Amino acid sequence: MSEDGIRAAVxxxxxxxxxxxxxxxxxxxxxxxxGQTRTDWRAILVDDGSDDxxxxxxxxxxxxxxxxxxxxxxxxxxxxxxxxxxxxxxxxPYVGFLDADDVMEPDALARLVGALERSGSDIAVGAYRRLRxxxxxxxxxDVQPWVAASTAPSRIGVTLAEHPEVVNNIVAWSKxxxxxxxxxxxxxxxxxxxxxxxxxxxTRARRIDTIAEPVVQWRVRADGSSITQGExxxxxxxxVLAAMRAGLEVLxxxxxxxxxxxxxxxxxxxxxxxxxxxxxxPEYPRQLEAFRAEIAALAG
Numbered sequence: 001m002s003e004d005g006i007r008a009a010v011x012x013x014x015x016x017x018x019x020x021x022x023x024x025x026x027x028x029x030x031x032x033x034x035g036q037t038r039t040d041w042r043a044i045l046v047d048d049g050s051d052d053x054x055x056x057x058x059x060x061x062x063x064x065x066x067x068x069x070x071x072x073x074x075x076x077x078x079x080x081x082x083x084x085x086x087x088x089x090x091x092x093p094y095v096g097f098l099d100a101d102d103v104m105e106p107d108a109l110a111r112l113v114g115a116l117e118r119s120g121s122d123i124a125v126g127a128y129r130r131l132r133x134x135x136x137x138x139x140x141x142d143v144q145p146w147v148a149a150s151t152a153p154s155r156i157g158v159t160l161a162e163h164p165e166v167v168n169n170i171v172a173w174s175k176x177x178x179x180x181x182x183x184x185x186x187x188x189x190x191x192x193x194x195x196x197x198x199x200x201x202x203t204r205a206r207r208i209d210t211i212a213e214p215v216v217q218w219r220v221r222a223d224g225s226s227i228t229q230g231e232x233x234x235x236x237x238x239x240v241l242a243a244m245r246a247g248l249e250v251l252x253x254x255x256x257x258x259x260x261x262x263x264x265x266x267x268x269x270x271x272x273x274x275x276x277x278x279x280x281x282p283e284y285p286r287q288l289e290a291f292r293a294e295i296a297a298l299a300g
Contacts, residue, residue, distance in 0.1 A: 019100030126215030
């Protein structure tokens with residue numbers, strides 16, 4: 001599409017792309033946005049105080065495509081704060097997110113935004129798959145069963161009571177939501193900020209659409225540098241447990257009991273064993289076991 005054609009498309013969705021020191025991945029992420037089958041989007045790129053070439057990559061895309069706007073944080077504030085900076089500039093009916101080291105499927109926006117336009121729902125939630133190291137590059141894996149359970153089969157206009165399993169899709173970047181949901185909602189500081197925000201979105205949404213097909217490829221970095229790849233550290237364990245507790249508290253306060261049970265049971269079946277396998281100090285399994293007992297009491 002020509003630059004004039006791009007300018008002529010009135011954006012209906014803002015995609016917020018935040019990143020810190022991800023210059024090696026950002027080009028592929030942003031090219032996946034430019035390659036969307038649906039072109040009526042704008043993107044807010046937030047360089048969160050990077051000391052590599054991330055800011056230059058973002059600026060380069062903005063110079064060749066007017067749909068990109070760049071924000072540069074002079075210092076690193078964290079992913080939540082970076083996304084919040086983007087939210088302040090959104091200005092479209094719908095909002096979505098993409099982490100700058102991931103890849104959006106070509107029809108992601110067509111599926112997510114299209115569902116909301118047809119249904120009138122408040123949030124559309126898509127499946128996702130891992131992008132794992134393979135040889136000298138990366139290859140997408142199958143959708144994991146617990147991800148599929150949150151989105152398949154595709155649904156239109158369901159409530160949380162009708163589909164409580166959706167609460168286990170807790171990442172920000174597999175969703176598009178109506179901008180109204182963000183008027184009084186912002187990401188918290190700290191790690192694993194998606195957990196609380198996802199549950200806030202679900203409990204505020206009147207109706208929810210789910211997309212069974214994957215909309216994003218979530219990169220497992222070959223160098224092991226992402227936060228989720230450092231969960232063997234006790235300080236990261238504390239952060240992820242605090243985030244799961246915070247998300248559950250939102251559900252306990254505002255969601256049907258079935259949603260609380262669905263989330264608690266998935267944490268016990270999936271998260272606790274995964275974290276236990278990464279224990280690196282004697283304190284790690286002690287904290288994890290206390291958390292397991294706490295969640296087991298909720299799960300019944």
